[in-house]
Structures are given as C-alpha cells and as structure tokens.
Amino acid sequence: MYDPSTLTDLIRFARIDPGSTVIDVYPGDGEWTRRFSDIVGPDGQVISFVPAEVAHFQTDPVGRMQTLAGEPGRENVQAVSADVVALDEATPAADVVWMHLFYHDLHTALIQARGATAARFNQAAYQRLKPGGRYIIVDHAAASGSGTHDAHSLHRIEPAAVRQEVEAAGFVLEAESAMLANSTDTHATKVFDPAIKGKTDRFVYRFVKP
Template sequence: MRRPADLVAFSKVKPGDVVMDVWPGGGYWTRLFSPIVGPKGKVYAYVPAEIAGFKTDPVGIAKALAAEPGRGNVEAISDPIAQQPKPSAFNTFDVIWTFENYHDLHNSFMNGASVDGFNQAVFKLVKPGGYFVVVDHAAAPGAGLKNTEDLHRIDPATVKAEVEKAGFVLDAEATLLANPADDHTLKIFDPAIKGKTDRFMLRFKKPAQ
C-alpha cells in the first residue's frame, strides 16, 4: 500500500517544481511527479552510480522511463551518491525524494560510500525553503543502523540525526504508512509482512537564507 495521493501531498511537489527521485526503481514516483510538475517543471530520475552495475540495469530502466511518450520533463541521471554538486547546481531543487531506499545507502553494496556526503550534497542542491523527503521501513526503536542490511530497515531517529546533521530541519512527519502490528523483526521481503511494513515519513526543510 503506497497511498500515492497522500504521499504526493506530503511531498509538497507542485506545478513548475524541479524534483529529484532518488533511486527510482521502476519509476513509480517519477511517473506520478512528472504530470504534477508539468511542462514548466522537471523530474530527475537519479540512480546512484554505486548501483548502476546491478543486473536489473537501473540506469537503463531510468533512461527508458525518460523516453516514454509524454515524459519530456523527465531526465535520467547517475552519479556517485556523495559527489558534491557544481556551484551552478546549488539551490536547484524544490523537492528531493527517496522512497524505501535510504536504508540501502548504508549497505555493503554501496562500497563504503558516504551517507553524510550524500546528505550534504542534497542540502546544497535543495533551494532555501525546499524539501528533502524520506520514506522508509522502520526498524525497532534504538536499532540505529543495525538492521539496514539483514532486514532492510532503519531507525527513524537515526535518519533524523543524519539528515539534520547536514543542515536540514525536520518540517513534518506522518504515520500514514505506520503499522503497529509490525514488530520490526522480519525482513521486509518476508511474505508475512511484505507490503505491510511499518513505514515512517519524514519531510525535512532547508532553512530560508
């Protein structure tokens, strides 16, 4: 269950916005954002370079998405997660969004890429007053990064601390995807919980300058 209308409202994406969909996968959210931002807006389907070699060919999928009819405002891009943007790209994005993948930035297949560096890069890219939205699978309170690899979960308190360290301020959190029946002990792909995990929604804001 994704509750797309509610999540789009939470994201604050609006017509004319420049948006980045981090780790777009099959392109579900990119496809939703594209008509919302419209012809005056832009959606970047961003594939971390660290996963570009996956057998699923995430870069190829993103490029195919951008080539779909009516997706003239979509562009596929791929760079290392901690690559610092050029000054010309500073303050470019209204919203940077990542859905159920932030925890993976900490995992071994990222080859030690800096998550702090990623958050710092995101902070530079977002416009003053713009947003960074993280939706992910919740780990047990206090678990920190313990279960990012085995269960594919992360403690929301850890995400808050990491993103705020980069300079963002927590603007809102929501329980639309919460599931109190999830005891946080199962891997998110387990049939008993798949699609029904306890998920948190955090919207961070870059302070106006």
C-alpha cells in the same frame, strides 16, 4: 505500491506542485518518476537519479530510466547516473529530493563500496536543494534503539537515527506522518519476507533546507 488515497496524501505531504523540480533518488521501476512527471507538468522537471553503485544491476536501471525519459510526454524527465554522493554535482537545483525506501541502503556495504556515507549524501542533498527545498524520506522502521544496526540484515532503520543524521547536515524537520505506520509489525523481520512484504511499518519525514 499504495492505494490512490495514500498516494495523494504522500504527494501532498511532499508538497510537489506543477512547476516543481524533483530529484527521484534510486527510482527503481520508475513509478514515482512517472507520477511526478505528470504532476510537475511542462514547466517542471524530474531528475530520475540512479546511483552508480547500483547501475550494474541486471535490471539495467539506467537504461530503464533512459527509456522512460524517451516516452511520449516525458520531455520533463531526465535520467542521470553518478555516485550517490555526487548528487549535488550531477543534478540541477531542486525543490524536492525524494527517497522512497532507500535511505537505509546508505548504511549498506553495496552503497558504501565507492566511499559513500549517509553524512556525505545528506550534505550533497542539502547543497542541491534550493532554500526552502524539501527532503522527503520514506523508509522501513527498525526497532527503537537499533539505530542503523538492521540496515543491511533487515533493510530497516530506526527513524530517530535518520532524523539525527539529516539534522546534522543542517536540515530542519518540518513534518512527520504516521500515514504508513503499522503497529502489528514487530520490526524483527526482513522487509522482503512474504509475511510482511508491502506491509512494513514505515515512517515519513519532511525535512526543509532553511
């Protein structure tokens, strides 16, 4: 993950506060869900949203989030699983939709196998957010001009392509940050390669629903 200072900066950038309702999309091992749970407190809520497209993984992502939600002090966490584009139907109105290193997967065969597209997901996120709600996207950057071409092969996506897709759903780009940028990343290597794993050039966007 990130050092404590960067974690603090990311959460501040996302404007997650006590009392917020946050949807953590594809929570993985639940580290972000736990962190958000601590921040939003008893008056807030964290929806740990596991896309049905990945629910069959051997790591049992749904079961892991259900276990997390049952931990002492996690009464503000709810584990939910549904098709990724059914986000707006399966979750409550939210202040923040959080996507960490997952947006590019919307352009992969795995996620699209059940009919999902980035456009449909962005529309669902727009519907689910309250007016003024924030849509936070952190992902591995691909080379300029590559668009979505490297989403499957390298697990990267061009930031400009993400912005274009999200704005098409009605969102407005409110802020972007270079806090996770890495100028030494050539954008030509798969993100799981030991030479770059954990050190990829990453972009950070905050979109807002008007």
